[in-house]
Amino acid sequence: MSADGEAKAAADQAFARGAYPHRVDGARMLDKASTLDAIAEALSFPEYFGRNLDALYDMLTDLSWLPRGEHVLIWVGSEGLRGSEPKTYLAVRSVLSDAQRALGPGDGRGADGWRLTVVLADS
Numbered sequence: 001m002s003a004d005g006e007a008k009a010a011a012d013q014a015f016a017r018g019a020y021p022h023r024v025d026g027a028r029m030l031d032k033a034s035t036l037d038a039i040a041e042a043l044s045f046p047e048y049f050g051r052n053l054d055a056l057y058d059m060l061t062d063l064s065w066l067p068r069g070e071h072v073l074i075w076v077g078s079e080g081l082r083g084s085e086p087k088t089y090l091a092v093r094s095v096l097s098d099a100q101r102a103l104g105p106g107d108g109r110g111a112d113g114w115r116l117t118v119v120l121a122d123s
Contacts, residue, residue: 006121007076019070019117026077026122032088035081039092042073053095060099060116068113076121 001009011021022042029035036051044066045059063071073096082089096118103116 003076003121007074007119010072010074010119010121014070014072014074014117017070019072019115020067021072021074024073024075026075026080029078029081030084031081032085032092035088035092039073043071053091056092057095057099060095061102063103063114063116066114070115070117072117072119074119074121078120079122 007023011023014021024038024042029038033051036049036053036056039045039056040049040051040059043059043063046065049055049059075096078089078093081092100116100118103114
């Protein structure tokens with residue numbers, strides 16, 4: 001299945017369970033700054049987002065500006081960043097993974113009404 005096909009399937013599954021899908025286009029994410037900007041845009045981060053990895057984690061584990069419920073971040077084409085800046089890719093993946101765990105099921109914060117799921121849709 002193509003990356004776009006995987007992304008569409010992930011979005012359809014999110015809609016089906018009442019979650020909110022947010023698509024991030026990896027073609028625009030070739031360095032740290034563009035990656036942070038693309039994620040911020042996809043999730044409508046507030047203007048005070050600090051544009052660094054710590055701030056990314058803080059935003060991803062808050063989500064209070066979004067409706068309560070599960071938010072699915074669908075990263076299409078992550079291989080672009082992985083190829084151009086492997087260390088940045090690993091750092092961003094680590095932040096996404098940590099944030100997903102922090103807002104996963106069974107966690108006290110997730111019980112407040114927000115949950116984060118991250119899906120990588122690569123070809």
